[in-house]
Amino acid sequence: MSARESVLLTAVLLLAALTAGLGVWQLGRAAQKTELEQMREARAQLPPLPGEAFAAAEQPDAAWWQRRAVFEGRWLQAETVYLDNRPMNGRPGFYVVTPLLLDDGRAVLVQRGWLPRDAQERTRIAAYDTAATRLRVAGHIAPEFARLYELGGAGTGAIRQNLDLTSYARETRRRLLPLVLVQDEGDDDGLLRQWPRAASDVHRNYGYALQWFGLCALVIGLYVWFRIIQPRRRAGR
Secondary structure (H helix, E strand, C coil): CCHHHHHHHHHHHHHHHHHHHHHHHHHHHHHHHHHHHHHHHHHHCCCCEEHHHHCCCCCCCHHHCCCEEEEEEEECHHHCEEECCCCECCECEEEEEEEEECCCCCEEEEEEEEEECCCCCCCCCCCCCCCCCCEEEEEEEECCCCCCCCCCCCCCCCEECCCCHHHHHHHHCCCEEEEEEEECCCCCCCCECCCCCCCCCHHHHHHHHHHHHHHHHHHHHHHHHHHHHHHHHHHHC
């Protein structure tokens, strides 16, 4: 085999391995989403955890994730953060995140709901209601907020791309529980809570996997056709 042919074969094998690997990765992502959704459905059948269950919590516990929970406290509205570029039902908007001050002096960050983004002025926040009295907040537990790609360092101010629990605790000097409460229930406060489900777009992962496997097969097929089959047919004639 000539050096040129060896280079071509190596390139074909590397490209085939890359595309096949990406296909396997997409299948793995689909399996992870399906498993997460199954875990959520199973844990949704368990009784809600009361806020007191986290009284001594200093470190996160994987057994909490996707469990329903109920906390009682008061909103710290002045410390609300709006997570940008969070679509819901195909519309751009914000996730509203407000700390809930608990009776023991600690706070839990609550992903309260969604607001649409103003088409004319990005920084203009739509009106919504926040109770000034002590209230009961029900939802499910998440380890952190979903992160989006962000250029530069972590943002500051009321409108941000991402929010890290440790950084936010240091910024506000709050003793935060090591978890996020995603609110599932609430009064008519003007916020939407149609949270996307983990496996809602799993068909996309299967579609991407099929495309990568198809590209892998195409690369191998073209090499076999042009470098093996066609030369042999020409030699036979």
